[in-house]
Amino acid sequence: MxxxxxxxxxxxxxxxxxxxxxxxxxxxxxxxxxxxxxxxxxxxxxxxxxxxxxxxxxxxNKAVSKVDGLEVEFEKAVEEAGKRLAGKDVVFLSFGDSTCEELVALSRLADGKIESGLGALSDIDESAYMCMAVGIPYEDIEKAKSIVLINVDPYVQYPLILRRILKAKESGCKVAYVGWRKPRNLADKVILLSPSTWIKTLAELENEFSEFLGEGCVVISDLHPHVHPAQIKTAL
Ligand code: SF4
Structure with a gap:
């Protein structure tokens, strides 16, 4: 199937x-x-x-829903939780490593009131929302003339994206890395920065990357609630 x-x-x-x-x-x-x-x-x-x-x-591993220690259907557990929590100030917390199914269950339990945790980024220009929300097609990574990785090691974090970067390299794409973790052998240019000051320094490094930036360049950086908003702003 x-x-x-x-x-x-x-x-x-x-x-x-x-x-x-x-x-x-x-x-x-x-x-x-x-x-x-x-x-x-x-x-x-x-x-x-x-x-x-x-x-x-x-x-x-069967998902089990319980009310007062007794196993019940998921719908019944949600209904009961809704009754008991109604009228109270309740905060639901979840993390980015929840599965899509878990997030659907959470959004139903939380009645659809989901805060992404990205409120700290609200002063980012609206014109950037599209690429923040949707990303870019994999083919654009494969066709990139240059790729700048900002504190991202695809070998460790994003093996699916790594495959596209390797294809791009076969077509002559140059890869630069900047960040404070030593990356595996992927980048043509590596700039390692200090963990404590690297965001400030990153903002000052544009000249170092001038040969990589420009038309056909793809910048890859993390975007999730645990990333320092300054990193995302700098990348954008
Ligand atoms: S990267 Fe692919 S295989 Fe891994 S959790 Fe996401 S959808 Fe599933």
Whole structure:
């Protein structure tokens, strides 16, 4: 069965299928499903991160909803929580490593009032919202003439993006890295900065990158609530 990993908003394609008897006998703890890699999936070209590879195990762990210690249906638990919390000031907290399914459950429980945690960035120019919300197509990374990585090591953090960067390099793209973690062997130019002052210094480094910036340049930086807003502003 064709499916899409629910782990994050990359939406990697994969196949899910029931294990045969032999596989069940070998690996019954990891549930009744196994995955197969979907090489035709444009997003991930068959590759999956650790979460995706372990998806059958995720599904094997039954989500349990309880009210006063007794197991109930999810809808009943949400209804009961709504009744008990009604009229109270309640804050729901979640983090970026929640799965899409968990975020859907949370948004239903929180009645759709979701604050992204990016309020600290409200003074960023509105013209940048589009690329912050949507990002760019993978093909644009593959076609980039130059790529600047801002404190991002794709080998460690973004293996799917790494594949696109390697393809771009095959076509002559030059890669620069600036940040305070030593990256793996990917960049043609590396500037390591001090963790304590690196955001200030980063803003002063434009000349160092002049050969990389310009038409056809892609800048890759993290954007999530744990990233210092100054890093994002500098990248934008
Ligand atoms: S990157 Fe990982 S968690 Fe996200 S959709 Fe792909 S396999 Fe799932």
């Amino acid at each position: 064709k499916s899409v990993c629910p782990g994050c908003n990359f939406g990697c394609g994969l196949y899910l299928q029931p294990k045969d008897e032999e596989m069940m006998a070998l690996d019954y703890r990891r549930g009744i499903l196994e995955i197969d890699f979907k090489k035709g999936s444009e997003v991930n070209e068959g590759k999956l991160c650790k979460f995706g590879v372990e998806l059958p195990e995720y599904y094997a």
